[in-house]
Amino acid sequence: MTTTATPLSALSADDLAARLTTVRAAYDELKSRGLTLDLTRGKPSADQLDLANELLDLPSSYRDRSGADVRNYGGLDGLPEMREIFADLLGVDASAVVAGGNSSLTMMHQVLTSLLLKGGPDSPRPWIEEPVVKFVCAVPGYDRHFTMLAELGIEMVTVPMNADGPDVAAVRALVADDPAVKGMWIVPTYSNPTGAVCSPEVAAELMAMPTAAPDFRILWDNAYAVHHLTEEETKSADALGLASASGHPNRPIVFASTSKMSYAGAGVSALAASPENRAWYLQRLGFAAIGPDKVNHLRHVEFFKDADGVRAHMRKHRALLAPKFAAVEEALSTRLSGLGIAEWTVPTGGYFVNLDVVDGTAARVVQLAKDAGIVLTPAGSAFPHGNDPYDRNIRLAPSFPVLDEVRGAMAGVALCVELAALEKLSA
Template sequence: MTTEPIHADTAGLLARARQDYQDLAGRGLSLDLTRGKPAPEQLDLSEDLLSLPGGRHTAADGTDVRNYGGLQGLPELREIFAGLLQVPAAQLLAAGNSSLELMHDCLVHALLSVMPGAKARWADEERIVFLCPVPGYDRHFALCERFGIEMVAVPMTADGPDMDTVERLAAEDPAVKGIWCVPKYSNPDGTCYSDATVARLAAMPTAAPDFRIFWDNAYAAHHLTDERVEIADLLGAAAEAGHPDRVFVFGSTSKMTAAGAGVAFFGSSPANVKWLLANNAKRSIGPDKVNQLRHVMFLRDAEGVRAHMERHRALLQPKFEAVARILQQELGGTGLAKWTSPKGGYFVTLEVPDGCAKEVVRRAAEAGIVLTPAGATHPYGKDPRDAVIRIAPSYPGLKELEQAIEGLAVCVRLVGYERQAA
């Protein structure tokens, strides 16, 4: 994360920032950086997917994909993604288009049915608590709020969540039933969990026998540089440490192919897979196997996935480089901001002086630049420092993105210098 010392000549800088903001507000901009959606050009990379499977309607094992059944998903698709998600194909499910839906269902099933290793349904417990590394993914937090699950924030470090805190909380309170993790190119700060962090998550004692790690590997193949960061295999490490049922792995093709028509995956121990399949059998007679077959035909194999993601990188990397360049150009040396330079994923985290994030977002909105609400990166939408802003560079065109980041920098300078001058 880049940071700079505080500049001394506040009065003159504030006057200039006010003029820059007045000019910005007069431009009539309408720019949106709220969500990390693939741009239309990225979606076009999978245009051929829409013409598949053509006249073919049988899977490799002869299954007619047009018919009911196959709750675990096509074996050939699970083989393609097994290595990428670090889950044996026999322990991997291919489902519908949304990994968030799978996370939702796992919470619902845990509330309403007894999980492997559990003494009771979560709904029968007095309290359910989840640990939430921050900054983190707002939709994870929204799921907890939806089901009345108490959230406890855990600070992120360069190696992942603060494991001293995680280990202490998990060991001392049986109400702590889980932790949210985005282990590679984490949303929103790009953190990649170290091998030591993975080993500690796998082996740590927990007061709850049914403690679960929701391992949301959403950006497993979403590299932005020549370095392809790899993380340790948590599912395997947990099994070796004597906790085979501890890990729920999630992933999807949502930011690979068609974001609204991809395939989501769940991986875990054989006992957990059996548990989820039994519960899912009550709500579905099988996933969209036609869509799964078209993904098999389009991606072909694991190397096909990697090649496809390199085409995504070619479109995304210039945008992330533009964000870094403009932030350095406009805010470097001001002492008003620090920001991440992720090696993958979909977001940049911008930190402004404490107490300023909401005001920066408000000023930006008034100037026609819509950002993710300040606080969304924390449980209950409350950033105690009011300092973190999530930037989503993927969707706008490069020119629009540059305008938005330049405008955001103006707002940071204005609010920051106003705070210094107060």
């Protein structure tokens, strides 16, 4: 069904009623198909995971380049060769990097819990001894960041996520006078879910701005640093360098992983930080671990060889992912452009498309899609506590289904968006 360019709000009552009847009939036909499609999470597809199957036959030895036996204890900061790969990808010195287990989310949780229980190198006291701890959260944002804060009892205050990163003026106003505001999250490159890229100018302001808390932290989750969808491979801002130059070297802690490069459940995570923060993290980690899985580190080093090997591998991912994102854009443009009921992003990297629908209808769209066999991320999930105050935001994740399923799912989603809008306009 192809839309006209006439906004739905401009239709007469009779035309609106006729269109509602037509769209409801199309929706009933959609439900009759018995679809079972899932666009809920940004998981790699089986085809993407297959790209790394050589890992299953690696490593070919059990010694790193120094001759050390990687099967044994030790090396708390990870295999040097693995740290060098991350350093190149993140644009930092290898001495700043710690290579860990399979999950950067675990590293983030370790950092937050350590700050709560012990405080950071420049903390007056452990955060848990503060009357209240708050974090700035740019929205829409990454739901797992928000649920982690909620689980730890950290309050969340929101600012808008703009095309060039968090709204700096809003952030500055929150952090300037309130010492309870201890940190903020940011996905700087191809953010989840909008695909926004934090510009060097915005990053510089975030690193230099005055904060009432002397131990203010920016958790810089560079999860999608090399996950490009076009030939233009955007480079992430240099958080550590900018912070050091502004006199706040301990402010950012950078996170990354190979989770969507190699195997999502068996990759390698990394943290990069100032010398003081790095030493602090390793001291805390030393009470909980003797060393990471260096066999897995060596496996990844042999597979990727170096950072250029990672980049070449990610171009193979792009070849699989880009057509799915193009299918999302085609379905939304074909069916919704000109109707005045939806806006969406056309990301150049990452794993998501951000869809904003008519205020007050996002939850209805998600329910309509579910009833038709198309499962979407719950409405509001990109906001703290799942509370989108306008009930307009939906995150689309087209990576996991095969291309034909993405096409079918998105045609159905677009139909549900229009149906929900027509229902509201007709009420």
